[in-house]
Amino acid sequence: MADISTVVASEREVDIVHPVTQEPIGLKLTVRPDSAPEVRAVERKWLTMGLRGRRITAEQMEARGLEILVAHVVGWVWGNDANGEPCTFDGGAPEFNEPNLRKVLKALPWIKKQLDVEAGNDSGFFKG
Numbered sequence: 001m002a003d004i005s006t007v008v009a010s011e012r013e014v015d016i017v018h019p020v021t022q023e024p025i026g027l028k029l030t031v032r033p034d035s036a037p038e039v040r041a042v043e044r045k046w047l048t049m050g051l052r053g054r055r056i057t058a059e060q061m062e063a064r065g066l067e068i069l070v071a072h073v074v075g076w077v078w079g080n081d082a083n084g085e086p087c088t089f090d091g092g093a094p095e096f097n098e099p100n101l102r103k104v105l106k107a108l109p110w111i112k113k114q115l116d117v118e119a120g121n122d123s124g125f126f127k128g
Contacts, residue, residue, distance in 0.1 A: 009033035009125035011074055014118045019110040026087030027111075030074040031118060033125035042071040069112060070101055072119045 016027040032039060046064045050056060056064070078093030080086050086093070089107075094100040105112040118124065 007126060009035050009122070010127070011036075012125055014115070016111055016114055023082050026079040026081040026085070028077045028079065029115060029118075030076065031072050031115070032074055034072075034119070034122070036072075039068065039071045042068050065116075066102065066105060066112070069105065069115050069119060070098060072115065073101055076101075 011030055011032045014029045014031050015024040016029065017023060018025050034040075034043075046056075046067075049060075075096045078087050078089075089104055094104070105115070
């Protein structure tokens with residue numbers, strides 16, 4: 001049997017697909033696993049708020065979900081779709097930073113949903 005201490009999760013690239021055709025749109029996100037320190041820190045922050053007896057509103061729960069997803073994303077590449085058409089947002093390929101990531105995820109809930117599914121797919125972060 002192999003040494004299980006070498007079985008560790010690592011970042012992976014996720015192709016975002018069109019919600020109808022399921023074809024890659026040309027946007028690739030680099031996503032880190034739940035075990036990454038950046039993701040764990042955000043999760044601990046929100047857990048601490050709950051443990052302090054503070055009531056968390058629906059808006060705060062939504063903000064929590066978005067903040068955790070943002071912590072999962074390391075970067076992105078705006079490339080071309082299967083037809084060679086460039087993938088853009090608001091007419092261009094935005095620079096990767098947290099405000100731009102939040103803007104895209106808020107404007108396009110279908111991308112947020114795909115990211116949420118992929119971030120929760122633990123097996124995808126391990127090499128076989």
